[in-house]
Amino acid sequence: xxxxxxxxxxxxxxxxxxxxxxxxxxxxxxxxxxxxxxxxxxxxxxxxxxxxxxxxxxxxxxxxxxxxxxxxxxxxxxxxxxxxxxxxxxxxxxxxxxxxxxxxxxxxxxxxxxxxxxxxxxxxxxxxxxxxxxxxxxxxxxxxxxxxxxxxxxxxxxxxxxxxxxxxxxxxxxxxxxxxxxxxxxxxxxxxxxxxxxxxxxxxxxxxxxxxxxxxxxxxxxxxxxxxxxxxxxxxxxxxxxxxxxxxxxxxxxxxxxxxxxxxxxxxxxxxxxxxxxxxxxxxxxxxxxxxxxxxxxxxxxxxxxxxxxxxxxxxxxxxxxxxxxxxxxxxxxxxxxxxxxxxxxxxxxxxxxxxxxxxxxxxxxxxxxxxx
Ligand SMILES: NC(=O)c1ccc[n+]([C@@H]2O[C@H](COP(=O)([O-])OP(=O)(O)OC[C@H]3O[C@@H](n4cnc5c(N)ncnc54)[C@H](O)[C@@H]3O)[C@@H](O)[C@H]2O)c1
Ligand SMILES: [Zn+2]
Numbered sequence: 001x002x003x004x005x006x007x008x009x010x011x012x013x014x015x016x017x018x019x020x021x022x023x024x025x026x027x028x029x030x031x032x033x034x035x036x037x038x039x040x041x042x043x044x045x046x047x048x049x050x051x052x053x054x055x056x057x058x059x060x061x062x063x064x065x066x067x068x069x070x071x072x073x074x075x076x077x078x079x080x081x082x083x084x085x086x087x088x089x090x091x092x093x094x095x096x097x098x099x100x101x102x103x104x105x106x107x108x109x110x111x112x113x114x115x116x117x118x119x120x121x122x123x124x125x126x127x128x129x130x131x132x133x134x135x136x137x138x139x140x141x142x143x144x145x146x147x148x149x150x151x152x153x154x155x156x157x158x159x160x161x162x163x164x165x166x167x168x169x170x171x172x173x174x175x176x177x178x179x180x181x182x183x184x185x186x187x188x189x190x191x192x193x194x195x196x197x198x199x200x201x202x203x204x205x206x207x208x209x210x211x212x213x214x215x216x217x218x219x220x221x222x223x224x225x226x227x228x229x230x231x232x233x234x235x236x237x238x239x240x241x242x243x244x245x246x247x248x249x250x251x252x253x254x255x256x257x258x259x260x261x262x263x264x265x266x267x268x269x270x271x272x273x274x275x276x277x278x279x280x281x282x283x284x285x286x287x288x289x290x291x292x293x294x295x296x297x298x299x300x301x302x303x304x305x306x307x308x309x310x311x312x313x314x315x316x317x318x319x320x321x322x323x324x325x326x327x328x329x330x331x332x333x334x335x336x337x338x339x340x341x342x343x344x345x346x347x348x349x350x351x352x353x354x355x356x357x358x359x360x361x362x363x364x365x366x367x368x369x370x371x372x373x
Contacts (some may be wrong), residue, residue: 007227011146011166011234013241018168020146020234022227026173027058027134031066034105034132036062041103043071044095046118047227048078051110051136054179059109059134072098072108076117083113086162091121105168111137111184112144116162116189119150123165130168137180138188138222139272141172142195142229147237147247157238164242166294172230174222182308185217187272189307190253192225194231195280201346203228204303206259210307249348252340253279256362259325263318276309285361286341289353296342305319313365323359 006023018076021033034040043063047056052075064070074094076087095106106129108118115133122131123285133145151162177185196204206225207214213221233250257278261269269277283300286292313319326337332355338354 002171005223007223009227009231009234011250012238016166018166018170018225020170020172020230022141022172022174022223022230024174024223027055028062030059030107030134030171031062031064031200033169033171034063034107035066036131039103039106040105041101042068043105043107044091044100045071045073045107045109046076046091046114046121047073047109048076048114050078050208050262052112054110055136055176065106076114078113080113083117085152085154087117088121088152091118091132092125093207095121095155096123100125100129100352102126102129105132106136107132107209109134109136110140110141111135111367112244114161115140115144116150116159116169117152119148119165119167120152120162123163125149129163130166133167133170133173135170136176137340138177138185140178140225141189141226142188143191143233144168145170145172146230146233147242161186166241170230172226174219174226176218177222178219183270183273185310187270187275189214190272190276190304190309192229193300193303193309194250194252194306195229195344197279197296197345198249198340198348199232199236200228201344204345207307208303209298211303214307245350248338248350249340252342252348253282253325255329255337255339255357256281256322259322259329260313260317261329262325263321273310276304276311277313280304280311281313281361281365282340283340283342284364286343287357288361288364289341289351289357291349291351292342294319296345299345312364319359319362323355324360326358327355 009020011018074091089115104121108115119131122129135141135145148164148166150165151159154160257275260274283297303310336352339351340348341351342348
């Protein structure tokens, strides 16, 4: 990626294709990119107050220049607890009051929460209108804006109501990442490490080599990293649009990660922070069952550490509870769990393992920490 250059990633789906544009100064171009979609009706911009205060003006101005009128702006409250049907209703009403029609476009400006709920609104309004994602968190740029999963939470669990609705366009401006909190940024980096360690050793090496610039959030370097990550996810999505199987490799580190999030009541760890620990558990497991060598775990731990991510299970977490949460995971069948393991850095595969093997790997992680301290 040259200085200031934009990378365009084409995602070829069964029914149509769309582009992900990644660059270090793209928000002001969002209007032209949206206009290029053709037959443009009204534009509905969905965002939250935090993101609106930072980037609302530049995006509204850009969209106003592209559309026939200024976009209608719908603000939804900030936070995972608002990824609900009630928020969806607010979007529906604002869209219908603004005269949404089949040629309208919903633009989601924000992180994964805004993307998921605005995406589901776009999937269902008039049985589906076009969706443009303008992701402003690292997690949203490398993960949630790619792949077409949209939805909301229910008291019974996360993401239980939703639809596949592929975007028509994604505009990822890495300059927006400058204002993210360190924790949110780190949590996004964990997903980038996931792409490297499972699918792309060269990306992993880039992260190792340039961790300092990554921590300084160099927007050009981030554009390269986001583009590579989005390309890797898009490759998987192209081959498995509706999660028939292959797409499960994107869940590397997530079985233990989810269990850890759940056991700690979704308050102690951000999703990516839990995934970082889950990835180490999965790597440890891979080493134990012999799919990868002994060099992988230390290399992963060292990279996570350099990126400011915790890589070990803290001593006060109830291991049995984590193991039980893994066992309760929907993917467990007859005492066995489908697990994504590493064959080395940049190579992974799905294996069916016993819960005893998973438990032993978790116990091994505590041991690692105990000997290290
Ligand atoms: N659809 C998918 O495939 C998919 C994949 C992964 C995660 N998700 C979903 O994504 C959600 C998590 O997304 P997230 O991590 O982006 O969280 P988020 O959307 O809650 O954003 C995190 C925080 O950062 C703020 N923020 C956003 N952009 C900012 C910026 N540029 N500067 C400063 N602050 C900014 C937000 O207002 C929020 O407070 C979860 O609901 C998860 O289920 C969906
Ligand atoms: Zn994740």
